[in-house]
Amino acid sequence: MDILKNLQIALGLKENVIDPTANPQQSQNKILIVEDELLLSNALELKFKHNNFSVFKAMNGQIGLEMAQSNKPDIILLDLMMPVMDGKEMLHKLRELPDFKYLPVVVLTNAGDVENMKQTKMYDNASAFLIKSNVNPDEILQVVNDLLK
Amino acid sequence: MKRLKRMAKIFGTYFFTICSTILIAFLLVDLLLFPQQNTTISLMSIAGLLILFALTVQGIYLLHKNQHVAPVNALPVNIPPVKVEVPIPAVPEKEVTFEQPISIIEKDKLRYEAILSYIGEGLVVIDTHGKIITFNKAAESLLGWTAQEAIGKDLTEIFNIDYKSSIEENRHSIGRKSTLYVIKKDTTKFPAAITTTSYGHGLKIFGTITLFRDVTAEQNNDKMKNEFISLASHQLRTPLAAIKWYSNMLISGDAGKLLPEQKEYADNIYTSTERMIELVSSLLNITRIESGRIMVEPKQTEIKKLIEEIVKEVQIRYSAKKQKFSVSTEGAILDINIDPKLIRQVFLNLLTNAAKYSPGNSKIEVVISMTQTDVVTKVSDNGYGIPEKERDKVFDKFYRGENMVNSGNEGTGLGLYMVKDIIELSQGKIWFQSKEGQGTTFWVTLPISGTQPKMGVITLET
Numbered sequence: 001m002d003i004l005k006n007l008q009i010a011l012g013l014k015e016n017v018i019d020p021t022a023n024p025q026q027s028q029n030k031i032l033i034v035e036d037e038l039l040l041s042n043a044l045e046l047k048f049k050h051n052n053f054s055v056f057k058a059m060n061g062q063i064g065l066e067m068a069q070s071n072k073p074d075i076i077l078l079d080l081m082m083p084v085m086d087g088k089e090m091l092h093k094l095r096e097l098p099d100f101k102y103l104p105v106v107v108l109t110n111a112g113d114v115e116n117m118k119q120t121k122m123y124d125n126a127s128a129f130l131i132k133s134n135v136n137p138d139e140i141l142q143v144v145n146d147l148l149k
Numbered sequence: 150m151k152r153l154k155r156m157a158k159i160f161g162t163y164f165f166t167i168c169s170t171i172l173i174a175f176l177l178v179d180l181l182l183f184p185q186q187n188t189t190i191s192l193m194s195i196a197g198l199l200i201l202f203a204l205t206v207q208g209i210y211l212l213h214k215n216q217h218v219a220p221v222n223a224l225p226v227n228i229p230p231v232k233v234e235v236p237i238p239a240v241p242e243k244e245v246t247f248e249q250p251i252s253i254i255e256k257d258k259l260r261y262e263a264i265l266s267y268i269g270e271g272l273v274v275i276d277t278h279g280k281i282i283t284f285n286k287a288a289e290s291l292l293g294w295t296a297q298e299a300i301g302k303d304l305t306e307i308f309n310i311d312y313k314s315s316i317e318e319n320r321h322s323i324g325r326k327s328t329l330y331v332i333k334k335d336t337t338k339f340p341a342a343i344t345t346t347s348y349g350h351g352l353k354i355f356g357t358i359t360l361f362r363d364v365t366a367e368q369n370n371d372k373m374k375n376e377f378i379s380l381a382s383h384q385l386r387t388p389l390a391a392i393k394w395y396s397n398m399l400i401s402g403d404a405g406k407l408l409p410e411q412k413e414y415a416d417n418i419y420t421s422t423e424r425m426i427e428l429v430s431s432l433l434n435i436t437r438i439e440s441g442r443i444m445v446e447p448k449q450t451e452i453k454k455l456i457e458e459i460v461k462e463v464q465i466r467y468s469a470k471k472q473k474f475s476v477s478t479e480g481a482i483l484d485i486n487i488d489p490k491l492i493r494q495v496f497l498n499l500l501t502n503a504a505k506y507s508p509g510n511s512k513i514e515v516v517i518s519m520t521q522t523d524v525v526t527k528v529s530d531n532g533y534g535i536p537e538k539e540r541d542k543v544f545d546k547f548y549r550g551e552n553m554v555n556s557g558n559e560g561t562g563l564g565l566y567m568v569k570d571i572i573e574l575s576q577g578k579i580w581f582q583s584k585e586g587q588g589t590t591f592w593v594t595l596p597i598s599g600t601q602p603k604m605g606v607i608t609l610e611t
Contacts, residue, residue, distance in 0.1 A: 137203070
């Protein structure tokens, strides 16, 4: 269907009008969950899918960077303690890419010293810091929605 | 016996003299009057016999006399035995004779030398001039010097403390146990626990004893224990978060609406998980405090405001109990330099305890006042109290009142332990009064001079 439509557009037979209802996926918000613990990333996936989000998952910072670039999420949930490339490094590399300089990133961690993290400038422009064992998925959803407004 | 004695006396000396005189007289007369006759011989033999007899009797007499003569070396009886006051071996109170004291003192000396040689702690004794007089085997192996090398030398040549690294080390620790680094002969160092004491008699000091042992193993154990608790706690948080999230989503109806009973089960799972999460947080905080890595960042703080905020939190949490909280001040209270994050934990704990361990509808009061040197805060409740016999254990790790453990009240026993550590870090003091069944009052003082800032790596969990 798309190929035919594109041919028609290319031949000038049809105007390139974007039909918002044609691809319902585009109105959904895209969230990238970067978390190595399956238990947790699955729970988050369920929560956000339940709330009409398009969910992508990455198991470490390396894959996270790749997926951010290929899927262009609207917001990223970022764990810190991960193998291969941890959250801090991924965030730093992400901010170096022009498209992702201002993308909202919610740091979600159990690594304890959140107070300290908030104060240091080492977490480049993180939009929020949440402690996994202190928050509920409801609250995470709230924070995400607030940042997307 | 007496008659023999008398006889012997008479016969002994007198007899001998008489006989000898008679004999000599006979001999002289004989010689003069009868030069060739045999009577001389017979007379001489009689004389000989008489002399023998006299000698025997004298001998017997002398022997009997000897039995009642004191031996040459002993002291006369009416002088009392000499009391020698020696600090270590006690001389038995007996009539002192020259043979006995040497063996008892010698035996004691051998015993104490054996003890000193083989105790596990290093022992160095110095005299009043500071010269080493005793240096046991453990000291030899701990310090690397032999007793021969050490004895006679000045203490400072052998036993030295590296104050610089000791201070460095203690800066990063709570300071309850300050370790000192002792320098060995080969200039390497080891951490030691040292005790010293003087010994003497009355006002006179004879010397100083220094005992020390290597605490490297103890320190390593403490470090490993802390690291283990930290690691385990971190590992526990992931599955705990998972349980929390899934039960929360269940309760929210994300997986379908729950029947009331189902919701009740899910609520219980959620509550238990919250408790576990809190426990893990407490454990982590304790390991952080013990590791000395906690940073202290004091700033000017209005204590009343801080406490009021905490009261609000606790009130909400225990709203079901309908307890009455009040915060008041006696006079003006200065703002003081304290780390609000840490002091917050202190009052959060004290007020939570007050609420937890008091019945519903009871009163919990906070009164803030000032002395010349401190800000004093009093937190009192009319709750279950702390049993008298457990008074000393209240601030111990994992202590929970006997009367509380079985009451079904939740509690980890880690709160007051942490509170005490924080107060000490803030150069303050904490104490309490309590009557079982009537209530408890805690006092916390914080110096007006403020808390010293401390470099650190990490803060407490909230």
